[in-house]
Structure formats: structure tokens, C-alpha cells
Amino acid sequence: MGMTTAIQLAYLLSAVLFILGIKRLGHPETAPGGNRLAAIGMLLAVAATLLDRQILGFTWIIVGLVAGGLIGLMMARTVKMTAMPQMVAVFNGFGGAASGLVAVAEFLRVSGAGVPLAVDAGVSIMAGTLIGAVTFSGSMVAYGKLQGIVTGNAIQNSFIRFLSILLALGSLGAAGYVVGLETDVVIFFALVAASLILGVLVVIPIGGADMPVVVALLNSYSGLAAAAAGFVLQNNALIISGALVGASGLILTSIMCRAMNRSLANVLFSAFGTGGGGPVTGDDGDRVATPIEAEDTAMILGYASQVVFVPGYGLAVAQAQHKLRELGDLLRARGVKVRYCVHPVAGRMPGHMNVLLAEANVPYEQLCEPDDVNPDMENIDVTVVVGANDVVNPLARDDPSSPIAGMPIIECDRSKTSIVIKRSLSPGYAGLDNPLFYKPNSRMFFGDAADVVGRIVEEVKEL
Amino acid sequence: MTGTLLVGLYVFVLAMFVGFEIITKVPPKLHTPLMSGSNAISGISIVGALLVVGAGESPVMRWIGLAALIMATINVVGGFMVTDRMLQMFKSKDAS
Numbered sequence: 208m209g210m211t212t213a214i215q216l217a218y219l220l221s222a223v224l225f226i227l228g229i230k231r232l233g234h235p236e237t238a239p240g241g242n243r244l245a246a247i248g249m250l251l252a253v254a255a256t257l258l259d260r261q262i263l264g265f266t267w268i269i270v271g272l273v274a275g276g277l278i279g280l281m282m283a284r285t286v287k288m289t290a291m292p293q294m295v296a297v298f299n300g301f302g303g304a305a306s307g308l309v310a311v312a313e314f315l316r317v318s319g320a321g322v323p324l325a326v327d328a329g330v331s332i333m334a335g336t337l338i339g340a341v342t343f344s345g346s347m348v349a350y351g352k353l354q355g356i357v358t359g360n361a362i363q364n365s366f367i368r369f370l371s372i373l374l375a376l377g378s379l380g381a382a383g384y385v386v387g388l389e390t391d392v393v394i395f396f397a398l399v400a401a402s403l404i405l406g407v408l409v410v411i412p413i414g415g416a417d418m419p420v421v422v423a424l425l426n427s428y429s430g431l432a433a434a435a436a437g438f439v440l441q442n443n444a445l446i447i448s449g450a451l452v453g454a455s456g457l458i459l460t461s462i463m464c465r466a467m468n469r470s471l472a473n474v475l476f477s478a479f480g481t482g483g484g485g486p487v488t489g490d491d492g493d494r495v496a497t498p499i500e501a502e503d504t505a506m507i508l509g510y511a512s513q514v515v516f517v518p519g520y521g522l523a524v525a526q527a528q529h530k531l532r533e534l535g536d537l538l539r540a541r542g543v544k545v546r547y548c549v550h551p552v553a554g555r556m557p558g559h560m561n562v563l564l565a566e567a568n569v570p571y572e573q574l575c576e577p578d579d580v581n582p583d584m585e586n587i588d589v590t591v592v593v594g595a596n597d598v599v600n601p602l603a604r605d606d607p608s609s610p611i612a613g614m615p616i617i618e619c620d621r622s623k624t625s626i627v628i629k630r631s632l633s634p635g636y637a638g639l640d641n642p643l644f645y646k647p648n649s650r651m652f653f654g655d656a657a658d659v660v661g662r663i664v665e666e667v668k669e670l
Numbered sequence: 671m672t673g674t675l676l677v678g679l680y681v682f683v684l685a686m687f688v689g690f691e692i693i694t695k696v697p698p699k700l701h702t703p704l705m706s707g708s709n710a711i712s713g714i715s716i717v718g719a720l721l722v723v724g725a726g727e728s729p730v731m732r733w734i735g736l737a738a739l740i741m742a743t744i745n746v747v748g749g750f751m752v753t754d755r756m757l758q759m760f761k762s763k764d765a766s
Contacts, residue, residue: 218717225711226688232704233696239757240709246750249714257689262724269735271723275743282744290758294752295706298745302712305742309718312734316727327675344719426705429712436711436715438678447685448714454689455708459701512671558701565759572700 210258217255218444221668223446224248229455252444288566292422292556293353296571299391299422299429300346306432306449307339310365311399313439316388328439329386335397335435337378342428344406349421352410353555367408368476374405378609413475416520416597418555420463422476427456466551469506470612490569497634499650501659504626506664508534511588513544515580517617519553521594521629525656531593534660535569535665546573546578548590548617550598577617584621592619592643594626594656599627600641611639625649628659682694710749716742 231241281576314332318322344439351357381398393518408663413421436448461520464471509516516535522528525664536544547569549560580587592599597615603614612667619625620643627644631653652659694702719742722735 278747
């Protein structure tokens with residue numbers, strides 16, 4: 208058996224380990240092992256590649272591996288759980304960039320040799336470059352939005368849309384020219400530039416609340432970019448891994464869209480969150496939001512029999528997860544049945560709230576989904592909305608003309624009392640007013656979530 | 671269309687189906703670790719980066735390869751480690 212065959216078999220084994228690893232990620236008990244299995248698969252793929260005869264020197268390889276390894280290690284160790292969406296976006300971007308650069312290098316190698324580009328190799332190279340570049344710049348914009356460097360609002364106008372279409376067509380045209388007519392380096396790099404700008408323009412129009420969809424979609428792209436690099440190098444390990452990640456990202460994307468009752472096209476192009484869509488209706492005069500303070504909140508919670516917490520992005524911003532768990536524990540010690548209800552699109556990436564609650568050691572069995580609480584809502588004494596807005600907005604259920612009509616919500620307005628912890632009465636990212644705030648059985652507690660929950664904790668201790 | 675490209679397409683399409691099959695079953699609670707874990711797997715382009723750097727055909731190629739290698743390694747190492755960190759949190763409270 209030659210070395211090449213051995214390397215190929217090692218790649219096959221890596222692919223198997225990836226599949227088994229991802230499969231095990233589906234259950235909390237097997238997930239850590241699954242992740243490690245996938246990591247071993249990656250180590251195997253790297254080790255096998257180092258045996259390849261194409262590799263002549265190891266100095267730069269060691270430099271790259273050590274530098275990248277240390278940076279990755281540091282980032283993974285120091286990142287706060289609340290900053291996880293940004294982190295995933297950055298890693299996505301780097302993966303996409305790496306795949307794109309592999310395709311660029313292959314193009315330079317072929318064009319430098321002076322041989323005309325074969326059609327199949329050319330198509331793979333163009334696809335790898337284009338997807339890689341879009342993934343990279345798109346992820347960087349997503350990072351900027353999540354980190355607050357770029358405005359989280361949806362920036363949408365007809366100029367951006369026109370330019371996007373122009374760039375997309377231009378990129379495809381350039382790719383066709385380079386593959387079909389002439390191996391032109393200048394046009395190739397124009398394609399790279401156009402793809403990079405396209406990535407920015409694709410993500411810029413998308414508002415903060417739609418970020419879970421974008422992060423999932425970019426995740427899918429980074430997989431497709433890796434698969435394209437696999438076509439470039441004719442390496443099945445890359446094709447299989449890329450396809451797995453591409454599929455995973457697509458599924459998450461569709462789950463997120465379904466949780467908002469919107470199509471992917473609607474999320475990408477409808478510019479939710481400009482604030483222009485749903486004007487605050489004129490009948491503000493007769494609607495009053497009733498404020499509440501810590502002492503009364505503690506009384507209501509302390510003597511309730513069933514309490515449901517509904518966390519949202521405001522919880523992440525305020526890093527209130529530990530305080531919330533403390534409150535939950537205090538209430539449980541008093542015999543209150545406490546649950547945490549997580550909406551699929553709460554936060555800025557799929558499963559965002561679950562990670563934060565897990566960090567705060569909230570037991571698994573206290574977590575639930577909207578379908579677990581909605582049917583029984585009338586029997587729940589208090590729902591406490593912590594920094595969530597659109598996912599508890601009754602308009603989604605009651606107003607067919609609302610932009611969020613049909614989006615499954617957590618129906619807090621049907622609980623006996625609803626306490627909403629929020630910084631202000633400002634509308635959510637969908638730019639919609641929320642009638643929940645003005646219901647007679649709703650109480651508003653204004654302030655930073657961590658601060659507010661902390662004060663309630665102190666009061667509950669006094670009971 | 672040549673044979674290698676065709677075989678690659680077969681592998682790609684079938685792997686997509688495998689992906690759909692195994693991932694649909696992941697519960698929402700684990701969506702973030704699934705995403706960051708599968709994200710680390712997409713760092714598989716590290717293989718391509720290694721080949722570009724290792725072949726070192728020209729200084730330009732080496733720099734391109736090195737950039738790709740560093741980013742892919744960050745993606746792989748950071749991705750797997752941060753996923754592990756998250757999953758330990760999910761696990762620790764099952765024990766308690």
C-alpha cells in the first residue's frame with residue numbers, strides 16, 4: 208500500500224470521525240465526547256497531510272500552526288459566554304477566508320505555470336474563491352454588528368440592493384470570463400474584490416434581531432467554502448466535511464426562519480428593524496404602562512406557586528444570567544415551581560440563551576420551550592420577561608397585518624401576572640410596539656436586567 | 671465533465687444527506703455547541719493550507735498559504751476548545 212493510499216484512507220477515517228462526532232453532539236451526555244471525536248478526526252487529517260510528498264519544508268508550517276493554535280486557544284479560553292455569537296462569527300469568517308485563500312493559491316499556481324485553466328478545475332476555483340470571500344467579509348460585518356462596532360439596525364436602500372445585484376452578476380461574469388476565455392490574473396482579483404464587497408452588502412441590510420439566521424447561514428457558507436476548496440484540491444475529506452457543515456448550517460437557518468414564521472428571502476431582503484415598518488400607534492394616550500418596584504415584585508414572586516422566566520437578548524447584554532439563577536434558586540427554596548422558557552430565536556444566535564443559562568448552572572430540567580408553557584399559561588402565576596420583546600409580542604398572534612404575524616410567541620399576556628424587565632419602553636428590533644406592556648395584568652420594571660434582578664433577589668431574601 | 675469532478679459531486683451530495691439526517695435530531699438547547707463544533711470542522715481547509723505552505727512554490731504563495739494556515743488553525747483550535755468549554759457547562763449541572 209503506497210503512501211498516497213494510506214493518506215487517503217486516513218482522510219476517510221477523519222470523515223467518519225466527523226460524522227460520528229456530529230451525531231453525538233445531539234445529546235448533552237454524549238456531546239463532549241462527540242466534540243473530541245471530531246477534534247481527533249481533525250488531528251488525523253492534519254497528521255496525514257504532513258506525510259504528503261508535496262510538502263517540502265516544515266518551518267513555515269510550524270510557524271503557522273503554533274501562531275494559529277495559540278491565538279485560537281487564547282480566544283477560546285477568554286471569551287465571555289455572552290460574546291459567543293461574535294466569536295462564532297469570527298471563526299466562521301476565518302474558516303471561509305482560509306478556504307478562499309486555498310482556492311486563490313491554486314489559481315496562482317495554475318496560471319503561473321502558463322497552462323490554460325481546465326473547466327472543471329476553474330469552476331471549483333471560482334466557486335471556492337467567491338464563497339470564501341463572501342463568507343469572510345460577511346462574517347466580519349456580522350461580528351461588527353454583534354460587537355456593536357457596526358450599527359445593529361438594518362441598513363437597507365435601493366442603492367445597496369442594486370449594487371449587490373450588480374456585484375453578484377459581475378462576479379459571475381468575471382468567473383465565467385476567467386474560466387471560459389482567458390486566465391487573467393487582474394480579472395481574477397477583481398472577482399475577489401467584488402466578492403468581498405458583496406459579502407458586506409449581503410449582511411449590512413439585516414437587523415440585529417435577525418442575527419440568529421445570519422450566523423446560521425454564514426455557518427453554512429463556511430462549510431460550502433470548505434467543500435469548494437475540496438473540489439479544488441480533489442480531496443474528499445474536505446468535500447465531506449464541508450457538506451456536513453453546509454447541511455448543518457442550512458438546517459439551523461431553516462429552524463430559525465420557522466421560529467419567526469418568515470421565509471429566508473424575507474429575512475435577507477425585507478430590512479426588518481429599520482423601525483419604519485410598524486409605527487407606534489396613535490392611541491398612546493389611553494394606554495398606561497404600570498411600573499413596579501423591587502419590593503412588590505419580590506412579594507408577587509415569593510408567594511406565587513408557578514413562575515416562568517423568559518430570557519432575551521437584554522439578559523445577555525446585562526450579563527444577568529447568574530443573578531437570574533440566584534433568584535430562581537431562592538424561589539425554589541420557597542417552594543415555587545420555577546421554569547425558564549427559551550424561545551428559539553431569543554438572543555443573537557441559535558441556542559444563545561441556553562448557553563448563558565447553562566453557564567449560570569441552571570439545571571437542564573428547568574429549561575423548557577414555548578410549546579411546554581403556552582397551553583397551560585392561564586395557570587402560571589407570574590411570567591418574568593427579562594430583556595425579551597418581540598418573542599412575547601401578542602401582535603404576532605392577534606394582528607394579521609403585523610410584520611411578525613404568525614411568529615410563534617411565548618404568550619405571557621395570558622399568564623395571571625406578567626413582569627417585564629426592560630431598559631425602557633422602546634420598541635424591539637422589529638420596530639413594533641408591544642401591547643403586552645400595557646395590559647392591566649402587566650407590570651414594567653425599568654432598568655438594567657442584572658441590577659433589577661439583583662434588587663429583587665435582595666428583597667426576596669427579606670421576605 | 672471529468673470523472674474526478676463527478677465523483678466529487680457524488681460525495682458532496684451524499685454527504686449533505688448524511689448531514690441533514692444526523693443534524694435534524696439535535697435539540698434546540700444544543701444548537702450553539704452544534705454550530706461552533708461544526709464550525710470547527712469547516713476548518714478542514716487547514717489541509718489545503720498545509721499543502722500550499724508546504725509546497726512553498728514562491729514567496730507569494732507561501733504568504734498566502736501562511737495566512738490561510740493561521741486562520742484555519744485559529745478556526746480549528748479555537749472552535750473545538752470553545753465548544754468543549756460550553757459543553758462542560760451543559761454537563762456540570764447534570765451531575766449536580
